[in-house]
Amino acid sequence: MEQTLVVEMKNITKRFPGVLANENVNLQLHKGEVLALLGENGAGKSTLMNMLVGLYRPDEGQIFVNGKHVVINSPQDSMALGIGMIHQEFMLVGNLSVAENIILGLKDLPTVPPISEINEKIIELSKKYELKVDPTRLVETLTVGEQQRVEILKLLYRGADILILDEPTAVLTPKESKELNKILKKMLSEGKSAIFITHKMIEVLEFSETLMVLRKGKCVGIKPTSSIEKLSEIANLMVGRPVLFDLKKGPYNPGKVRVELKNVSVNSKAHSRKTLDNISFTIREGEILGIAGVAGNGQQPLSEVITGLLKINEGSILIDGQDFTNKTPLQIIKAGISHIPADRGRMGIVGDMSVGENLSMKKYRTEELSHHSVINKSKVREFASRLIEKFVIKTPNQFTSAKFLSGGNIQKTILAREINSCKGILIAVYPSRGLDVGAIESVRQNIIAQRDKGSAILLVSEELDELRTVCDKIAVMFEGRIMDIMDAENASTERIGLLMAGVERSTECNS
Template identity: 75%
Template sequence: MQEITPSDTPVVRMVGITKRFPGVLANDNVNLTLHRGEVLALLGENGAGKSTLMNMLVGLYRPDNGEIYVHGKLAEINSPQDSMALGIGMIHQEFMLVGNMSVAENIILGMKGLPLVPPLAEIKKNITELSKRYGLQVYPDKIVHDLSVGEQQRVEILKLLYRGAEILILDEPTAVLTPGEARDLNEIIKKMLAEGKSAIFITHKMDEVMEFSHTVQVLRRGKSVNICPTASIKRIQDLANMMVGRDILFSLDRGPYNPGEVMLEARNLVMNSIAGGKRILDDVSFSLRAGEILGIAGVAGNGQQNLTEALTGLMMVNSGQVFIKGKDYTNKSPLQIIKSGVSHIPADRGRMGVVGDMSVGDNLSMKKYRTKELSNHSIIKRAWVRLFADRLIEAFTITTPSQDTSVKFLSGGNIQKTILAREIDSCGGILIAVYPSRGLDVGATEAVRQNIIKQRDSGNAVFLVSEELEELLMVADKIAVMFEGRIMDIMDVKDAKTEELGMLMAGVERRDI
């Protein structure tokens, strides 16, 4: 828990807030109070209404009913500029930076009161000073699309600080960060609190809630169902129960380990960096069998992403070979690889996973239109498609008013469930899953892990990239550790020890452990 004690002065009061969307009551008469110096953890299942409630504080949505008071005064927040003027700033679940502009340009974008030609040199100097003060490494001249997600996150934070936000809203800020980056973010938030700022923090990670917040508020299906001091929570299970209304097992059923033939094999893959220097992939070899889950451990950014892109045809390798079911698929196109039976749950779901303007139903069925399941003599059977989509919506508990709703209107976690459902369902032998439980609530996380195990039990081969050792130890049969583009070691999960994995992840050679 935070050492800093919040004051009794409310900085934000939301009273009786109600917000409807077509077919959904997203917020139902919600009250929320944030005090000066307080961290309030806002929790709830995917689709519970957390982001919606916060978007009303920053003027992206208008409540249908209810009032918002900021520093005791009734506030009319009609735009992000209005909320900024009140000292409120938000880091969104989906980043909102402009990719082809520099860091400095992004930070001042949309700020009121700047001269027509902003004094960039001075602005950059201020940004650098501010970033030093908070220990945030940010380079004002870098172009945003060259930054890693961790760096982009720092720019988002700096943007808030630069604009003088006193009330910070952080919507799953650590979902895309590595454990190390998440710890850094923690430290920054502590510094901001020490200056009297306040924060509302949305997360699905229960340990962060316990470490970070003073108060916990839980939403369920749009209603506020519980508010309590974090210190009064004795067990993480109790928190999970408050959110989903049932116990979460935190343990999974799995069948015996019966590996079959090799389904996916990498032989000495090498990917050179265009800029020169260290290789992106350095002599990577592994084999993955039917009925087996190979977990890839490693701190994000050590080549896991590039490896999956090489396996799925999204990036070319410079040398080495990829075999799928015994056939050479090195540097083949993504389509050829999909046709060979590979399903892919990508890390970057915003850009690669779904078509936002298409309906949930079409997104779920788009990989299967041409199969016998959904068409007859190449004529798509709409009725079959509807039944199929409804079945997946139910099986994966996707919260949506109907299968006709556009995917872009779903909550972050439910967009993710849509991709998972489509890819897991269409798996033709090999499933490549990258951070599958990112952004999912505890209940959905459990369901996804169980589903991955079910794929393996039914004879599919699963390549699972995860940052959470706990998840890998729970789900995988074998674990490979990646560091700087290399596989440091591959071991059976029964021989894997957390400390050893941690050392390998940090680049310590096996012989030195």
């Protein structure tokens, strides 16, 4: 690795009302290096990077790019310096084509070149980096993995040499993140450099040369990745206390059946293959049924048929023995089902409402928070502060708009509300996706506590260790079908992996 410094941030401090987001942070990035930036949700990672691309200005401190002191006032300024960022939330326009998205916002063009020329250049770049995308397709028809390729191409098209990737793999399948790894390696071999924000510690080891950890806005460690002997070292730095992942779980003591699916099928609008194909299972009191599988194999539709968001074509759904087939979401909420949806931003939270309002949304009509239909404001405030404390939600206060919280804290807000209002059935879809280690530990422990209290829980996850430590039973989904349901205790990683890849039971020895 060459030791040329390409980016240097010196003594950077950034305040938001009520929050010190970055405090006296020093960061160095060398040519050809991947720097992994780590830290719990709300540690200040995105803020620090947003200052490199001109979305925020530091209150104190200086930035140097290629040895020169610079003031970055806008994304155009940063692009002119060769810096480009892929944000946590993609910033593509769905009803424009790939090519249109790639040239969107290019200010320095005197005239826009003909689309055929642009398409050609995109095809050339995508060949060079093995980033398969068709420039003429509409972005809204692309998978998340493909959209990310467009974001990368956008940066390459603009000639970025310093790439910032904010949690690029949080939404990718394992296969897609392997491809991303390959693309990154190729870019680095050409002398580009990258800052990579992630929560997945295995990735840190694979992707980076150096790692830097932020905690509560401050840098608490910079180390060569090769010096790390145990993953727990990184986790401990991030959280500031030892993380055990040692979950407290009572004995498995299933009671009566709460949820039953009988031969449920959903036809697909796009494929001849069914979205859900003859699904049957039960979930009992005090039981967690895990759903394993590569994302996109029917997990989301499965959670949606149970919560009434998607209609089924065949079969039936019973709750406590009563027929709930194709009932409305409201009827299903009334039957006592809580839902932690996969898409937190759109379905889980009202961004313009305060954290406190979001927390009490499902409870304010109940006697706990109102009397004769009049809301008791002081009780609501008390209730919200109790949940903020219990679920360790990092927010300046309960009156802050929910949209200002970091992704992980939005997730904790939803979780706190749903778990608190849970009447015994919980459908949790990727509840720990994109969260940091500390938050993951608390999400898992909270779900288990709910099961120990007798709830029936469906947990959709891609993390095998999560499924195996949290669940009592694991069902593996592939192409809309359930390949097998097994006891979590006896489920080997190898077997789950085979089933996830669609390898049938019959082709294996009896296990």
